[in-house]
Amino acid sequence: MPEIAEVETVRNTLKNKILNKKIKEVKIIYPKIIETNLDEFKKVMKGNTFHDIKRIGKYLIFELDNHYLISHLRMEGKYFLKNSNEEILKHEHLIFTFTDNTDMRYHDTRKFGRMALVLKENLYDYEGIKKQGIEPIDDKLSKEYLYDKFKNKSIPMKTLLLDQTIISGLGNIYADEVLFEAQVNPFKLGKDITLSECAKIKSASKKIILKAIEEGGTTIRSYTSSLGVTGRFQQYLCVHKQEGKPCKICKTIIKKAKVNGRSTYYCEKCQNVK
Ligand SMILES: [Zn+2]
Incomplete structure (x- = not known):
């Protein structure tokens, strides 16, 4: 997608x-x-x-x-x-x-x-x-904005990152990558998130999306842009579709689980999943 x-x-x-x-x-x-x-x-x-x-x-x-x-x-x-x-x-x-x-x-x-x-x-x-929220590459995306959107929600962070009314444009691939980069547990509920974690999510979103745009996106499964452009970001993926492989940072094996029906990939050590 x-x-x-x-x-x-x-x-x-x-x-x-x-x-x-x-x-x-x-x-x-x-x-x-x-x-x-x-x-x-x-x-x-x-x-x-x-x-x-x-x-x-x-x-x-x-x-x-x-x-x-x-x-x-x-x-x-x-x-x-x-x-x-x-x-x-x-x-x-x-x-x-x-x-x-x-x-x-x-x-x-x-x-x-x-x-x-x-x-x-x-x-x-x-x-x-x-209904679109703020884009990851928009300077208006602030830690305070994210904290305000997350703080009352008993919804896992993975699901909240897919909510287009909060951050606009993230889907399953980049939500996984952003949470890994920010070292945030995908199962953690919005109401338990800290302001400093919001700051990390903000920076990670911007960094990953800018890099993904620079690389022409990610080409996995059947999606290619069809216009003769093959995305190159798949070589930078740290967790998405990487289950069974060692974490690029700590060598722990990357796991896969479902969060609200969506496949979610994470490093339980780096992202502090108990
Ligand atoms: Zn790790």
Whole structure:
């Protein structure tokens, strides 16, 4: 599942390829991907131009003339850039054809991804966007903010780090890595966390996400950005998917457990798990 660093990589790659291209035609093959009324969607997209691509948390935000196209890739959503005369593949659900006869194709084997069109002034009224917390790379993320969000919650830290309304953009991979880097127990409840642990989580989030973006994200399992970019952060993973291997710091064997249904990887010594 693409997290902040992978979505950022998709954004940077697409930006180099599609900006200022004019959309000649939109072909909707699997309409459920689109939350907006289909006639309106087609009407707005036809003749429009992608002027910029922004990102809020895990959302890609394509800037059009008067609208934003909001895209969430969820589990397996990907964009492919192809020539328009290439055969349409099974999992290509939405095709934007540009006037230069190239396509941007949305491909999603699981069909969980979603797109919506909003007027520019309504971007922050969109449900998913409105609720986003602060990003790890945003200087506004402070230890006091985190402490305030965690302090009353009887919820494990691993689950709290996945809560997009607190820190925006972390998913299962980076939440594990952040907790290891910060030496925080993933099972510890929010209400038991200290201000100094919040300071460590803040620094660890920023450090790990900046490094992951620099490395083009993490390519594991089936997720690749599809745009010819293979992430390199997997070689820096300390705990995620590393069960059975020795901790890079203390050599204790990395363990795997479920926290609220999500696989969680940790070093019981470094992260003080009793
Ligand atoms: Zn360790």
